[in-house]
Amino acid sequence: MADLFIKQAEQYAEGRPSYPPELFEFIASKTPSHDLAWDVGAGSGQAARSLSGIYKNVIATDTSPKQLEFAPRLPNIRYQLTPPTMSIAELESSIAPQSSIDVVTIAQAIHWFDLPNFYQQAKWVLKKPHGVIAAWCYTVPEVNESVDAVFQPYYNITVEPYWDRARKLVDNKYETIDFPFEPVDGADHTGPFPFVTERLMDLDSYFTYLRSWSAYQTAKEKGVELLSNDVIEEFKRAWTEDGQHKKVVKHPIYLRIGRVGNE
Numbered sequence: 435m436a437d438l439f440i441k442q443a444e445q446y447a448e449g450r451p452s453y454p455p456e457l458f459e460f461i462a463s464k465t466p467s468h469d470l471a472w473d474v475g476a477g478s479g480q481a482a483r484s485l486s487g488i489y490k491n492v493i494a495t496d497t498s499p500k501q502l503e504f505a506p507r508l509p510n511i512r513y514q515l516t517p518p519t520m521s522i523a524e525l526e527s528s529i530a531p532q533s534s535i536d537v538v539t540i541a542q543a544i545h546w547f548d549l550p551n552f553y554q555q556a557k558w559v560l561k562k563p564h565g566v567i568a569a570w571c572y573t574v575p576e577v578n579e580s581v582d583a584v585f586q587p588y589y590n591i592t593v594e595p596y597w598d599r600a601r602k603l604v605d606n607k608y609e610t611i612d613f614p615f616e617p618v619d620g621a622d623h624t625g626p627f628p629f630v631t632e633r634l635m636d637l638d639s640y641f642t643y644l645r646s647w648s649a650y651q652t653a654k655e656k657g658v659e660l661l662s663n664d665v666i667e668e669f670k671r672a673w674t675e676d677g678q679h680k681k682v683v684k685h686p687i688y689l690r691i692g693r694v695g696n697e
Contacts, residue, residue, distance in 0.1 A: 451572060451643075451685050452480050453541065457629045461568045461691065462488045464618040465536045472535050472559065474552075475543025476513070479505030485539065486511050493529060519548065525555050535559045540569040545603040549612055560694040567615055567692055571604045572631065572685040575643065580672040581681070593660055596649040607688040615692025626688035635683045637673045641666070 462468060468489045473482045476494035478501050485492045486508050495516045496502050502513050514528060526532065538556045540547075556567050574589055576582060603611050608626050617624055635643075644650060644661060653660045673681070 451631045451633055451683075453484060453570075453687065454629055454631050455484070457570065457631075457687060457689065458484045458488055460627070460629075460689075461537060461539070461566065464620075464691065464693070465566045466564050467536050467561075470530065470535050471537045471539060472529060473539045473541070475540055475546065476505065477501045477541070477543070479511070479513070481539055481541040482506075482511050482513075483508065485537075489536065495529065519551055520555065522555070522558060525559065530559050532558055533561050533565075535565060536561060537566045537568060540567075542571050542604075544569040545571065545600040545608075545611065546598075553612075553614060557694050557697050562694060563696045565694045566618060567694065568689060569608065569611075569613070569691075570626075570629075570687055570689040571608050572687045573604060573607065574685075575640070576684045576686070577640075577673075577681050578676070580675045581669065584668050584672045588660075588665060592665070593647070593649050593653075596653040596656075596658070596660070598648065598652075601649070607686075608690050609688075611690065613690045613692060616695045618691055618693050621691075624692040625690040627691065629687040629689060631685045631687055632682050634680050636680050637670065640669070640673070640683065 469491065471485045471489040471492045473485055473492060473494040476482050476496045477498070479494060482492050482494035483506050490510060492511045493514060494502075494505065494511055495514045497516060497518050499515050502515060505511075505513055516528065517524075520528070538560060544552075559565075560567065574585065577585070613624050615624055641661060650660055
């Protein structure tokens with residue numbers, strides 16, 4: 435998985451959306467203490483930055499050194515390169531002791547994980563019984579009727595063959611992902627809970643986001659340029675139709691959240 439993102443790490447850092455404060459406020463409201471967070475699959479630090487404003491310390495890990503190069507350096511974030519799998523002994527020595535972490539977060543990444551192994555580790559490091567695990571994804575961008583009419587066949591037909599099958603979990607809004615945790619206080623299920631992130635983008639930024647996809651890199655390595663001149667022209671026509679250079683782009687977000695209980 436890390437290899438898919440190495441070659442476009444800079445585009446990933448520039449192109450990927452940040453997450454709304456409401457998302458982190460909701461997560462933080464479910465953790466009784468705010469001492470230590472572990473952000474797994476941290477990428478270029480979009481979630482870790484927000485967590486650092488709430489939790490005293492954040493450990494942000496990723497398997498891609500290139501991604502971590504572009505993460506923001508803040509005094510209470512410790513970035514760490516980790517192997518794809520770790521033993522409990524490695525987890526204790528490089529991440530944290532048993533039952534010491536308030537929240538484990540996974541932003542737009544858990545669909546890549548070896549879930550049984552990862553969940554075992556998360557349950558081991560989380561405080562019992564109120565330690566929280568929060569995993570979220572965002573789905574496709576929404577701009578306006580004209581741009582989205584170009585985007586939908588691009589996504590569903592042109593790009594679709596180059597996605598890893600794990601992407602289906604994102605398309606399904608994490609509804610079908612295995613998530614063996616108890617509902618947090620005040621909830622009777624583990625989600626998905628909906629949020630939305632918005633940002634102002636010009637067309638170049640929009641293309642940077644599309645080029646940050648793993649599917650784009652996979653196609654490129656097979657000699658296929660998904661953003662061909664014809665496709666770019668189609669997007670340009672749709673984007674400039676209303677005369678607005680910059681547009682508000684929305685990404686729906688879907689959160690699964692649970693607590694570890696006494697396991």
